[in-house]
Amino acid sequence: xxxxxxxxxxxxxxxxxxxxxxxxxxxxxxxxxxxxxxxxxxxxxxxxxxxxxxxxxxxxxxxxxxxxxxxxxxxxxxxxxxxxxxxxxxxxxxxxxxxxxxxxxxxxxxxxxxxxxxxxxxxxxxxxxxxxxxxxxxxxxxxxxxxxxxxxxxxxxxxxxxxxxxxxxxxxxxxxxxxxxxxxxxxxxxxxxxxxxxxxxxxxxxxxxxxxxxxxxxxxxxxxx
Amino acid sequence: xxxxxxxxxxxxxxxxxxxxxxxxxxxxxxxxxxxxxxxxxxxxxxxxxxxxxxxxxxxxxxxxxxxxxxxxxxxxxxxxxxxxxxxxxxxxxxxxxxxxxxxxxxxxxxxxxxxxxxxxxxxxxxxxxxxxxxxxxxxxxxxxxxxxxxxxxxxxxxxxxxxxxxxxxxxxxxxxxxxxxxxxxxxxxxxxxxxxxxxxxxxxxxxxxxxxxxxxxxxxxxxxxxxxxxxxxxxxxxxxxxxxxxx
Ligand code: HEM
Ligand code: SF4
Ligand code: FES
Numbered sequence: 001x002x003x004x005x006x007x008x009x010x011x012x013x014x015x016x017x018x019x020x021x022x023x024x025x026x027x028x029x030x031x032x033x034x035x036x037x038x039x040x041x042x043x044x045x046x047x048x049x050x051x052x053x054x055x056x057x058x059x060x061x062x063x064x065x066x067x068x069x070x071x072x073x074x075x076x077x078x079x080x081x082x083x084x085x086x087x088x089x090x091x092x093x094x095x096x097x098x099x100x101x102x103x104x105x106x107x108x109x110x111x112x113x114x115x116x117x118x119x120x121x122x123x124x125x126x127x128x129x130x131x132x133x134x135x136x137x138x139x140x141x142x143x144x145x146x147x148x149x150x151x152x153x154x155x156x157x158x159x160x161x162x163x164x165x166x167x168x169x170x171x172x173x174x175x176x177x178x179x180x181x182x183x184x185x186x187x188x189x190x191x192x193x194x195x196x197x198x199x200x201x202x203x204x205x206x207x208x209x210x211x212x213x214x215x216x217x218x219x220x221x222x223x224x225x
Numbered sequence: 226x227x228x229x230x231x232x233x234x235x236x237x238x239x240x241x242x243x244x245x246x247x248x249x250x251x252x253x254x255x256x257x258x259x260x261x262x263x264x265x266x267x268x269x270x271x272x273x274x275x276x277x278x279x280x281x282x283x284x285x286x287x288x289x290x291x292x293x294x295x296x297x298x299x300x301x302x303x304x305x306x307x308x309x310x311x312x313x314x315x316x317x318x319x320x321x322x323x324x325x326x327x328x329x330x331x332x333x334x335x336x337x338x339x340x341x342x343x344x345x346x347x348x349x350x351x352x353x354x355x356x357x358x359x360x361x362x363x364x365x366x367x368x369x370x371x372x373x374x375x376x377x378x379x380x381x382x383x384x385x386x387x388x389x390x391x392x393x394x395x396x397x398x399x400x401x402x403x404x405x406x407x408x409x410x411x412x413x414x415x416x417x418x419x420x421x422x423x424x425x426x427x428x429x430x431x432x433x434x435x436x437x438x439x440x441x442x443x444x445x446x447x448x449x450x451x452x453x454x455x456x457x458x459x460x461x462x463x464x465x466x467x468x469x470x471x472x
Contacts, residue, residue, distance in 0.1 A: 003426075003470075004466070004467075004470040007429050007430065007433055007466065008399075008401075008429065008432070008433050008437075008438075008439045008440075009401075009429055009462070009463050009466050010466070010470075011439060012439060012440065012463070013463065013467065078439045078441070081438060081439060082396070082397035082398065082399070082438035082439055082441070084330065084436070084438075085329060085330050085331065085397060085398035085399070085436055085437055085438030086328065086329065086330060086396075086397075086398050086438070087328035087329045087330050087332065087333070087334075087398070088242075088328055088334075089328070090294060090297065090325055090328055091231070091233075091244055091323055091325060092296060092297040092323040092325070093297045094296065094297030094298050095297075095396065095445070097297070097298055097302070097448070098298070098394060098443075098444070098445040098448035098449055099396075099443040099444055099445040099448070100443070103441065103442065103443040103444065104396055104443055106441060178442070178443075181442075182441065182442040185442045185456065185459065185460050185463075186440075186442065186463065187463070188460050188461070188462075188463035188464035188467055189460060190457045190460045193456060193457065193460075
């Protein structure tokens with residue numbers, strides 16, 4: 001088994017597994033964030049549950065952090081190995097003749113996502129961890145009201161942040177445009193090469209980032225104060 | 226037609242190479258690309274210069290020798306052909322054509338456009354065979370039922386000519402289309418089952434050892450492969466390796 005994950009194919013399988021987890025995570029994340037547009041109360045309730053439930057906090061959250069770190073570290077390792085496998089660079093190389101832009105630039109779309117994740121952690125995750133586990137305030141309250149919705153709206157008042165989010169999510173869409181079906185192929189399934197999953201993957205890679213973009217724009221433009 | 230050629234010249238494996246410009250005139254559109262190269266070489270020999278070294282053998286698309294990276298694509302802009310099958314009618318009078326060797330760390334340049342593809346041979350030797358007793362008591366092939374579907378897919382995989390276009394095209398210099406085809410042609414048949422687990426493990430290990438890159442499923446190999454080897458073969462290889470690991 002150890003040998004398997006040291007092989008080129010084993011690494012790809014691990015890459016795909018972590019990617020599947022991330023894609024599932026993003027789906028539930030979008031679902032919860034969508035609540036902030038339709039029902040601030042529901043958003044507060046669910047946020048409080050996710051933020052204080054021990055199963056989410058101490059089982060799912062570590063798995064998520066591991067998956068993210070694993071995914072981009074392995075992404076870098078594979079990229080370096082692939083660069084080493086190249087010979088002298090071609091004087092003329094027509095990549096567009098045989099492959100999509102997003103498939104050839106996974107590392108760059110991934111890098112933008114990574115930069116986003118850093119920003120996102122500074123924005124939401126560190127303050128959250130600070131309030132809950134350093135300050136020790138698990139109540140989720142601020143001036144007697146749930147603070148989550150208010151904090152979210154506050155963050156999206158800054159146009160620079162909204163701009164950074166929009167750009168990052170476009171790059172996420174490009175990452176997924178190739179990544180979604182690629183992950184099936186890496187897992188040894190030909191399903192990703194068939195029409196149904198390709199359509200589904202396309203829909204996923206457009207709708208999911210668009211959802212996050214709409215939420216950011218909604219709070220910036222419409223829910224402005 | 227009259228053409229400008231930009232060709233990679235490199236005296237031997239240890240010297241540094243560079244792109245050199247040449248002119249050829251009165252090239253017929255009915256010529257194959259290699260015949261055009263023959264015209265150039267005749268010209269070079271007549272003027273006392275060193276002809277451009279390039280690999281070729283069958284000149285009918287079956288030996289896989291004629292490795293050339295033409296205008297940024299393995300075997301040039303046409304689909305489903307090797308360089309020897311590439312017609313000059315794919316080009317226009319006055320065109321500039323860039324001709325480079327197949328590039329990959331595992332395919333070192335020997336001279337000019339000739340590269341060393343022995344890494345493929347070593348991968349084959351690691352498991353790309355079945356051990357059949359040929360001492361006269363071989364089983365009659367027809368006694369093994371094989372579905373039409375499996376037979377067709379195995380035959381499709383077996384059409385790989387080991388040309389290396391997949392590696393040359395791949396941005397990761399991955400050999401997975403080649404190895405996927407070589408694993409699949411046996412994985413699909415009953416004769417391949419006995420050694421199936423060892424085969425895929427040994428061939429993948431050798432592929433990694435040779436320094437080929439990791440597939441990121443861009444699909445460029447499938448597009449440039451002269452034999453239309455399908456990416457499904459890579460998925461099958463991945464499945465075979467997983468099966469062999471949990472076995
Ligand atoms: C943290 C920053 C990220 C980086 C640096 C990154 C980098 C990469 C790279 C280089 C690949 C290609 C590797 C390969 O195919 O072998 C890849 C594949 C992939 N990534 Fe990411 N990625 C990041 C985040 C994400 C996120 C958040 C998701 C989830 C939505 C994701 C989903 C995928 C998928 C689905 C694949 C295809 C897996 C496969 O082909 O086996 N990535 N990533
Ligand atoms: S898979 Fe296609 S491109 Fe690769 S070596 Fe075989 S015939 Fe050539
Ligand atoms: S010379 Fe044999 S395939 Fe081109």
